[in-house]
Amino acid sequence: MTAFRNLAHRLNLSGWVLVVMLVLAWQFAIVWKIVEFDYLPKPTEVLHALGEVISDGTLFSQMGHTLTTAAIASVIAVALGVGLGALMGLVRPVANFTGASVDFLRSIPAVSLMPVVLLLLGPAVKSEVVVGVFAGVWPILLNTIGGVQAINPRLHEVGRVLHLGRLQRTFKIVIPSIVPSILVGVRLTVVTCLVVVIIAEIMMNPEGLGWALTTAQKSLRPDLLFAYAIVTGVLGYLINLILVLAVRACMPGSPALKGRV
Amino acid sequence: MTNSAGTAAATHQSAGGREELGITHVPASGRAPADGYLLQEVGVTLPTAKGPLSILRDVNLHVPQGQILGIVGRSGTGKTTLLRVLGGLLRPTTGRAMVDGVEITGPPEQVVTVFQDYASALLPWRSLERNVALPLERRMGRPERNERVREALAMVGLESRAKDYPWRLSGGMQQRVQIARALALRPRVLLMDEPFGALDAMTKATLQDQLLTVQRETGATIIFITHDIEEAIYLGDRVALIAGSPGHIPLEITTDLDRPRNQVETRELARYLEVRHQLHAALAAEHNK
Numbered sequence: 283m284t285a286f287r288n289l290a291h292r293l294n295l296s297g298w299v300l301v302v303m304l305v306l307a308w309q310f311a312i313v314w315k316i317v318e319f320d321y322l323p324k325p326t327e328v329l330h331a332l333g334e335v336i337s338d339g340t341l342f343s344q345m346g347h348t349l350t351t352a353a354i355a356s357v358i359a360v361a362l363g364v365g366l367g368a369l370m371g372l373v374r375p376v377a378n379f380t381g382a383s384v385d386f387l388r389s390i391p392a393v394s395l396m397p398v399v400l401l402l403l404g405p406a407v408k409s410e411v412v413v414g415v416f417a418g419v420w421p422i423l424l425n426t427i428g429g430v431q432a433i434n435p436r437l438h439e440v441g442r443v444l445h446l447g448r449l450q451r452t453f454k455i456v457i458p459s460i461v462p463s464i465l466v467g468v469r470l471t472v473v474t475c476l477v478v479v480i481i482a483e484i485m486m487n488p489e490g491l492g493w494a495l496t497t498a499q500k501s502l503r504p505d506l507l508f509a510y511a512i513v514t515g516v517l518g519y520l521i522n523l524i525l526v527l528a529v530r531a532c533m534p535g536s537p538a539l540k541g542r543v
Numbered sequence: 544m545t546n547s548a549g550t551a552a553a554t555h556q557s558a559g560g561r562e563e564l565g566i567t568h569v570p571a572s573g574r575a576p577a578d579g580y581l582l583q584e585v586g587v588t589l590p591t592a593k594g595p596l597s598i599l600r601d602v603n604l605h606v607p608q609g610q611i612l613g614i615v616g617r618s619g620t621g622k623t624t625l626l627r628v629l630g631g632l633l634r635p636t637t638g639r640a641m642v643d644g645v646e647i648t649g650p651p652e653q654v655v656t657v658f659q660d661y662a663s664a665l666l667p668w669r670s671l672e673r674n675v676a677l678p679l680e681r682r683m684g685r686p687e688r689n690e691r692v693r694e695a696l697a698m699v700g701l702e703s704r705a706k707d708y709p710w711r712l713s714g715g716m717q718q719r720v721q722i723a724r725a726l727a728l729r730p731r732v733l734l735m736d737e738p739f740g741a742l743d744a745m746t747k748a749t750l751q752d753q754l755l756t757v758q759r760e761t762g763a764t765i766i767f768i769t770h771d772i773e774e775a776i777y778l779g780d781r782v783a784l785i786a787g788s789p790g791h792i793p794l795e796i797t798t799d800l801d802r803p804r805n806q807v808e809t810r811e812l813a814r815y816l817e818v819r820h821q822l823h824a825a826l827a828a829e830h831n832k
Contacts, residue, residue, distance in 0.1 A: 434663045436658060436660060436663045436664055437663065437664070437666070439632060439656075439658070440658070440664050442631075442632065442649070442650050443630055443631075443632070443650045443654075443655055443656040444655065444677060444678035444724070444725075444728070445650060445652065445678060445728070446677075446678065450680075450681060454666075454677065454680075455666070458666070458668050461668075
């Protein structure tokens with residue numbers, strides 16, 4: 283019984299009750315004609331459409347494309363963001379030199395760059411990656427800078443009075459200090475990259491989940507449209523969950539990373 | 544306040560008989576002893592928003608190797624700044640600061656500073672033994688390192704908590720870890736900035752005695768800062784009073800108390816009370832100036 287209670291608590295069963303109720307309400311709102319739209323499918327139809335794309339394999343090939351592209355964009359964004367962020371946080375001239383550009387570029391919505399990128403690079407995976415990186419680099423960059431600046435100056439002095447060299451201070455004090463901030467940044471970056479890559483597929487590149495969404499819309503298949511929309515939501519949720527669990531596994535007992543999944 | 548004021552205070556004290564009171568006056572200049580610390584006419588001026596601010600002025604100090612020196616003073620008299628000069632974290636604006644005859648340009652080898660805020664001076668992601676091992680990595684092989692870590696933790700009585708993390712320990716224990724980390728380097732000089740300032744009276748007494756034991760075993764010079772006159776006398780071979788703004792050292796007293804010291808008996812000795820009286824009087828005199 284306690285085992286069941288623990289499991290129930292971990293899965294947050296009470297939270298799922300609301301989800302089920304909402305889906306039921308949706309179903310009966312249409313069945314009983316409480317709401318009437320030309321293209322609003324019943325959840326059962328959505329489920330059927332989902333089964334269809336799962337069984338013929340299109341869902342997984344589209345998902346594969348989107349996830350691969352988002353992963354490539356995330357890796358590049360994280361590498362760029364951590365490297366540049368560490369430099370900007372540690373070396374004042376670099377921060378002064380780049381500060382204004384970062385503030386300006388950061389306020390350009392990635393979506394508004396898509397027509398430009400489409401014109402320059404054409405409808406290809408590299409266009410998706412470019413806008414994905416552009417959008418995803420900011421969370422990791424800002425978190426890294428913040429992490430470096432938040433290091434207590436005392437720790438730098440501790441490194442000096444214990445006679446650690448510059449390299450040792452960087453690897454033994456600076457980097458471990460900013461790991462929690464970097465992990466938070468990675469979470470945000472990965473989710474941002476996924477979202478922007480899907481938008482890029484809607485607007486530019488005829489592949490992946492984004493393309494599948496527009497195709498379903500244009501071919502008047504609302505059941506399929508909802509199926510794909512729900513898949514993207516579930517993907518985002520699962521990726522966030524995996525990242526949180528990975529962070530927990532990496533840093534057991536760290537007081538910096540508390541809270542529920 | 545000028546240097547002549549500082550000299551006047553010392554002269555005033557010497558009226559009672561310098562020899563009997565054990566008051567020493569440091570020569571302002573002269574030969575540089577090859578052993579221990581020597582500060583000559585050290586002054587520190589730091590830039591602030593309101594322009595340059597003079598923190599220390601004309602500080603002369605000689606601390607022979609193996610001595611325990613307590614530096615007492617009110618807050619804002621430049622105590623911490625003085626310790627940062629000794630620890631090589633801050634270059635003096637004027638004058639010379641030397642250790643073992645060599646001018647201090649950065650944290651000198653063989654000198655380790657222990658900070659007051661132990662909680663931010665320990666690495667929270669490292670266990671106690673790995674915190675203590677931090678300065679030893681790259682310096683020696685694993686077997687020797689493990690031995691030194693074990694030894695340093697044993698000196699402060701924390702060998703049983705080696706695998707634990709700092710944030711699971713009490714404040715007194717955390718400060719002991721910081722001291723162990725310094726001791727692991729086997730320093731010739733230990734600089735301590737209000738090491739027991741944030742601890743309760745009982746923990747403080749225990750750590751004071753532990754520090755004296757460690758000093759007896761290692762023969763290290765210990766220079767510590769405190770705002771607690773009693774602590775300075777109890778631990779020190781010598782007590783220096785720092786006062787004024789900018790800070791200077793108007794008075795130094797050799798305590799002349801036997802070792803080992805005892806928390807109850809030492810504090811009841813006539814000589815202890817005499818030194819305490821002089822320091823309080825001098826502190827009040829400096830304050831009313």
